[in-house]
Amino acid sequence: GQSLEQPSEVTAVEGAIVQINCTYQTSGFYGLSWYQQHDGGAPTFLSYNALDGLEETGRFSSFLSRSDSYGYLLLQELQMKDSASYFCAVKVSGNTGKLIFGQGTTLQVKP
Amino acid sequence: DTEVTQTPKHLVMGMTNKKSLKCEQHMGHRAMYWYKQKAKKPPELMFVYSYEKLSINESVPSRFSPECPNSSLLNLHLHALQPEDSALYLCASSLLGGGTDTQYFGPGTRLTVL
Numbered sequence: 001g002q003s004l005e006q007p008s009e010v011t012a013v014e015g016a017i018v019q020i021n022c023t024y025q026t027s028g029f030y031g032l033s034w035y036q037q038h039d040g041g042a043p044t045f046l047s048y049n050a051l052d053g054l055e056e057t058g059r060f061s062s063f064l065s066r067s068d069s070y071g072y073l074l075l076q077e078l079q080m081k082d083s084a085s086y087f088c089a090v091k092v093s094g095n096t097g098k099l100i101f102g103q104g105t106t107l108q109v110k111p
Numbered sequence: 112d113t114e115v116t117q118t119p120k121h122l123v124m125g126m127t128n129k130k131s132l133k134c135e136q137h138m139g140h141r142a143m144y145w146y147k148q149k150a151k152k153p154p155e156l157m158f159v160y161s162y163e164k165l166s167i168n169e170s171v172p173s174r175f176s177p178e179c180p181n182s183s184l185l186n187l188h189l190h191a192l193q194p195e196d197s198a199l200y201l202c203a204s205s206l207l208g209g210g211t212d213t214q215y216f217g218p219g220t221r222l223t224v225l
Contacts, residue, residue, distance in 0.1 A: 043201070
């Protein structure tokens, strides 16, 4: 089977740093993506890692270790607007771009 | 322009109705996707069109019928739906040229089946 594991909920305060982990077990692997989704909104792309290491985009960073089948999303200088659901997703097909999504992590940022 | 548009935003239909959801992108993307999403759950892939051909059908019931008239348009035809089909239906598109191959999602159609 194919599975991605991530925590269901994380709570942090404004200005803090939070890390959301994702472990995966899939039949194919082309890369690990992260998506953010606010209540009532559509998923929006945050980052993508195809190779091991850290990718930084502003306050958000994403890390991948293919040997450990593990990645994480790091959110720094948390803001209230970061309260949302965060999904990791593995691209399992190069021909179709098919993604397998994790169950999602609900991040609540408190003042 | 990284926009995927979907119409309608909301749809209420009876179990005997026939309706269609529409999706459009003008980014030159060659793959388009239909997802179904229930509250507090991840998007669940239904169909993938690659280069205007149906490449993935995730064992979706035949009451859902996808159509890709051209590379910019994607439809989802609905017929004889069940109340459990009520969900947010998301369309996405991607370049399909390798690399990041980011999927860009539309705002979705919130479907209620009575």
